[in-house]
Amino acid sequence: MAYVTIPKDLTKVKSKVLFGLTKRQLICFGAAALIGVPLFFLLRRTASNSAAAFCMIIVMLPFFLLAMYERHGQPLEVVAGQIIRCMFLRTKERPYQTNNFYAALERQAQAEKEVKAIVQKAKARAAGTAGSKTHGKADRRRKA
Structure with a gap:
């Protein structure tokens, strides 16, 4: 008989849409492909294949990070916003009141x-x- 593990915390369960990917992941991967693949073919004419592939990877990396990175259940843009707010926007010394x-x-x-x-x-x-x-x-x- 097949054994299926059921997670105790159901908030971490995400609904899969296609190929075991969530809607967010599909959108981010699609945007990365729409930008990265034409860039590769445009750069391949002027630069070598390895340089064009490297540039494509660099351009597509932020989309992959937006799709996959999650910390404490929060996506990358929320975490980055919190870091920016803490490091740059708020005062360094906040008195306890x-x-x-x-x-x-x-x-x-x-x-x-x-x-x-x-x-x-x-x-x-x-x-x-x-x-x-x-x-x-x-x-x-x-x-x-």
């Missing part, structure tokens, strides 16, 4: 306390100036 919820609540409570103190001072000034105005009027009445 947290946004603590309780610290935010504490800052909010402190701000509310300051606002309350300002409002109370304004009310006290308003009451003090209103009281001095009435006292001033009463003083003027007494003097007259």
Whole structure:
């Protein structure tokens, strides 16, 4: 009886379209053939066969890498994008910063306390100036 192994991690299973290749691999290999083969025939006229073959391999290699290379389930363009972002686009030194919820609540409570103190001072000034105005009027009445 035939024995078939079943992988435990089904996320690594890719659907095969043709000749045991995935759709991504077929597209990349097709693009490599469309560019590399005519290049070989064009260069074969001016250079030797080995030089034309070498140039064809160099031109087709990025397509093969895009088709086959995968690291931790991520294709080459994703990995390359992450490397470029890490090495060139982001700052080299990133300080550790947290946004603590309780610290935010504490800052909010402190701000509310300051606002309350300002409002109370304004009310006290308003009451003090209103009281001095009435006292001033009463003083003027007494003097007259």
